[in-house]
Amino acid sequence: MRKDIVITNQNIYNFVEEKAARLSSQLYRTIKKSPKDRGYFAMIVGSSCSGKSLVLIKLSELLSTKSKSQNFIFCQPLVDRQDILKDTIRSRTKESITATSFSTKAEIENIFHDYDIIAVDEVQLIPHGLQSFFLRELHLFLDRGGFFVCAGLDYNSLGGEFIFPALLKTRSHRVHHLQSLCSMCGKPADRFDQRLVNGKPANVNMPDFAGPTDTITYEPRCSDCLIIQK
Numbered sequence: 001m002r003k004d005i006v007i008t009n010q011n012i013y014n015f016v017e018e019k020a021a022r023l024s025s026q027l028y029r030t031i032k033k034s035p036k037d038r039g040y041f042a043m044i045v046g047s048s049c050s051g052k053s054l055v056l057i058k059l060s061e062l063l064s065t066k067s068k069s070q071n072f073i074f075c076q077p078l079v080d081r082q083d084i085l086k087d088t089i090r091s092r093t094k095e096s097i098t099a100t101s102f103s104t105k106a107e108i109e110n111i112f113h114d115y116d117i118i119a120v121d122e123v124q125l126i127p128h129g130l131q132s133f134f135l136r137e138l139h140l141f142l143d144r145g146g147f148f149v150c151a152g153l154d155y156n157s158l159g160g161e162f163i164f165p166a167l168l169k170t171r172s173h174r175v176h177h178l179q180s181l182c183s184m185c186g187k188p189a190d191r192f193d194q195r196l197v198n199g200k201p202a203n204v205n206m207p208d209f210a211g212p213t214d215t216i217t218y219e220p221r222c223s224d225c226l227i228i229q230k
């Protein structure tokens with residue numbers, strides 16, 4: 001059985017929760033006022049502990065309680081990581097919602113064909129082999145007037161960008177940047193997470209993608225405190 005490690009022992013700050021509540025309300029208002037024949041694509045990026053998943057969870061709650069008639073789905077890629085649960089979007093606040101995990105082109109096609117409002121978490125983890133198909137379906141969905149919002153990391157722990165989120169940012173109508181606080185100096189951390197291996201900064205030659213384990217951990221850091229070990 002998969003060991004359900006708590007994502008990290010870090011909690012998110014009150015200002016993060018307040019910003020998540022404001023942004024989810026803003027997205028909900030955008031959905032309400034968007035013309036039915038005009039697609040809209042919003043993207044939420046930021047470091048870990050910045051409230052990205054929490055925005056989606058709160059938006060789901062708003063849609064569930066206020067817009068029962070609307071046809072919406074919350075989903076995320078199915079990946080084999082200890083911090084990503086199948087069919088669940090979970091925040092550091094421990095709040096969670098039921099979500100649909102997808103791992104095939106057929107599942108992506110069904111999602112984009114069957115719903116009017118689609119939210120996807122952890123977009124940086126969409127496997128490379130599905131990205132082109134996902135982007136094609138997304139554009140067809142937007143052409144049909146759908147509302148799409150996705151959340152994810154746009155920068156990796158080695159100081160570079162995750163390629164798929166970088167591309168999605170160029171296609172979105174609006175990018176919302178969220179912040180946490182640097183675990184070293186307390187300044188805003190809006191991009192990076194430091195990868196630590198047994199508590200020490202990871203080497204640049206490690207893979208771009210490596211989920212948290214007993215030895216690998218992540219913490220938000222500002223650009224001054226991010227250490228890329230060469």
Ligand SMILES: [Zn+2]
Nearest residue numbers: 182185222225
């Ligand atoms: Zn710092």
